[in-house]
Amino acid sequence: MHAATSLREARRRAGLTQAALAERAGTSQATISAYESGRKEPSVETLSRLLAAAGARLAVEPAATAVVRPSADRLARAGKTLVDVLLLAEALPSRHEPRLAFPRIRGAVS
Numbered sequence: 001m002h003a004a005t006s007l008r009e010a011r012r013r014a015g016l017t018q019a020a021l022a023e024r025a026g027t028s029q030a031t032i033s034a035y036e037s038g039r040k041e042p043s044v045e046t047l048s049r050l051l052a053a054a055g056a057r058l059a060v061e062p063a064a065t066a067v068v069r070p071s072a073d074r075l076a077r078a079g080k081t082l083v084d085v086l087l088l089a090e091a092l093p094s095r096h097e098p099r100l101a102f103p104r105i106r107g108a109v110s
Contacts, residue, residue, distance in 0.1 A: 003047050004038040010056035011036075025053035 011021050011032075018032040025032075027050075034040040035050070042050065048058040070078070 002038075003042055004036050006056075007032075007042075007047065007050055007054070008036045010051050010054040013056070014054040016054060021050065021054055025050050 011018065014021075016024070018036070019029040022029045022032045031040070032050070035042050035047075044058070051058050
C-alpha cells in the first residue's frame with residue numbers, strides 16, 4: 001500500500017479537493033499535496049485521520065503470502081551462486097560479427 005495513492009484515491013472518491021480535505025482534517029492544502037505526491041510520508045495515525053476525513057478507513061488485512069527474510073547464510077549462498085554464474089558467462093567464448101545486419105522490413109515507407 002502506498003500512502004500517497006491511497007490518500008489521493010480516497011479524496012477523489014469523496015469528491016474533495018485537496019483544500020477541502022485539508023479543512024476537514026485540520027491541516028493545510030500544502031501538507032495534503034506533499035503527502036499525495038510522496039514528498040512526505042504521513043504517520044499511520046495521520047494517514048488514518050486523513051482517510052477518515054475523506055470517508056474512508058485504514059484497514060489491516062492478511063497478506064496473500066508471508067514475507068520471508070532470507071538468513072545471512074542463504075544470502076551468502078545465493079551471492080556465491082551469482083558470482084559462479086557470472087564467472088561462467090564471462091568464460092564462454094563469444095563471436096561478434098564485424099558489421100551489424102538488420103532484417104529488411106517489407107512494405108516500409110521511405
